Amino acid sequence: MTGSGSDSASAATTISMADEAATNGSIVSNESTPLLPASSVQTHGITNMVPRRQTPLPKFQLGIVLVIQICEPLMSQSIYPYVNQLIFDLGVTGGDPTRVGFYAGVLESIFFAVQALCVMQWSNASDRIGRKPILLIGLFGASLSMLSFGFSRSFWGLVISRSICGALNGNVGIMKSVVGDLTDSTNRADAVSTFPIIWALGATSGALIGGSLSYPVVQFPDVFHGKVWELYPHLLPCIVVGAVTLLAWITVAAFFREARIWIPFRKVSVERERESLPQLVSSSEEVTLKDLLTFPILISGGNYVVFALLDIFNLALLPLFCYSGVEDGGLGLPPNSIGKVMAVYGISIGLFTFFFFSRLVRAIGERTLFLVSIGMFAILFILYAITSIVVRKLGFGIVVYVLLGAMLLAMAIADMAFGSIFMFVTASPPNKRMLGATFGLSVTAASIFRAIGPATATSLFSLSLTHNILGGHLVYAIGFILSLLNFGLGLQLPAKVWDEPSD
16 A cells, blocks of 8 residues: 555645744654645544545555554454353353353453553553654554464463453554544544454454364364364464564554654643644643543543443354354354354444444434444344344244344444444544543543454353243343443434544
8 A cells, every 4th residue: 555645735734834934943752754734624623524534545544554453453353253152161160151251251351341441541652752752662562462372272361362462552542543543533434433443354354263273173174183182272363363463563663653743741841832833743741531521522532432342242142142052042053153144243333333334424423323323233142132032932043144144234333323422432532632641531432442342242142041031132232222322321412523623
């Protein structure tokens, strides 16, 4: 992927501006040339201006962000096809298949719990020293954790590996801040619409890697027949994903440029330097929690947090629903088939959002699209229950395939809530200096709920079946209620996104 001519012209212009500022006495430690000029729009009135001309996207730098983005679903989705079988094979459940979901949920919850403790620190650090160093640390941690996961032979080994990933990888918040740095209100919807297709590519590839390469002694006995592959049946997909993450680290180290210049915190001179060179300088003044407690940040962040809970609730349920036997309320699919379902899930989300998100944002607005997407979650949980009932009574036939397809379509529409609320969160801070801290706060809160979500969803799945609560469908009823709560919270968002924050 190469930069466009407009990117080159913009870079030349900003270099010229930097030289002029240096002549006027501004002191800038220039690690890289900024990609975008600052927005001059004042914040937190509702946009009611003559439409601005769309700013060209910095395609090369955005492409690097997408390289980082693909690693996240690769890591998470490659585990889902085999994690339930792996936990059962490790003997953690004592041979009871109904307890598998609980331990799988705990394993995923650990990642988000540790991430919740660390992501705010990584986000604040990115506001002080720049995005690039934190991105590199995150990618290194991700690669290390995948290899550790592959060599784990106990449940606690798996827990430690996921904890390493949660502690070192703060990129989930940093990437959002980078997109905020690279874009403005005129082109952000187009930038956001590219993320789902990359997420879909990573999710699809990850699911296929996990489903196809796990237990290679069983699936490819002529090629993988050594002792190592017998002892570590999940090592091969972990090696592949770890290698891809390492390539992403090299790409960022070699080619990523900061969108703005980061000046070390100096109480006296920072404000004067920032005034003399507003387009180029981002100061690292301390942002306190009190600074972040504004209505726009709280209401947009609150919606993001509840949506994150719904999303991880469903993501924990889907592979467990596919893995569990028909008599246990599921579909009874093997790991390779689960991988295919997860792959279709990723493809449908990516394609649907890529082709429709930006068009729908311009046609009906961010809030309406967010509400429609959240409404799809309510329909989705109803479909879970219907599918469970039908497969028990009719077996796995054409009707179940149609219902499963309807579930995947509902998930694809529901996922567009992410892009919609991202637009609100990005525009919510008073200025871009607080963008990293804003996403750090939102991701921290979301990680807390994501830590609760998987274990809660999988435990409720087991509890519903064990005690036959609501015919074994209690978990879906709770998901339905959460969807309604998120819809009500979404109604509190303004009809239009707040104005773009200034520098």
